[in-house]
Amino acid sequence: MGLTKRPRTDDNARLKEFVAKDLSIVRAAAALDRNLMSVRNQARKIGTPFPPMLVLRKNLADTSSRLWRYVATRATTAQI
Secondary structure, X not given: OOOOOOOOOOHHHHXXXXXXXXXXXXXXXXXHOOOHHHHHHXXXXXXXXXXXXXXXXXXHHOOOOOHHHHXXXXXXXXXX
16 A cells, blocks of 8 residues: 655645744644655755755754753653
8 A cells, every 4th residue: 555645735835834934844744744855855946945954953952941851851861
């Protein structure tokens, strides 16, 4: 059984909005219910690419609230 392709009806317009609003590719993929790589590839095809993942990771690491890092560390050490 093969994969079914869903048509991209208004996804291109929404992708352009996400890039213009400087939203992350993770949020765009979740909003469109698509895979990260398919969202990245489609954004490139229509001429509005997202920033590289390294930029996204750097922005997350430089946030003033690093609670997400603390919670993730605590969760992994609690399982050991």
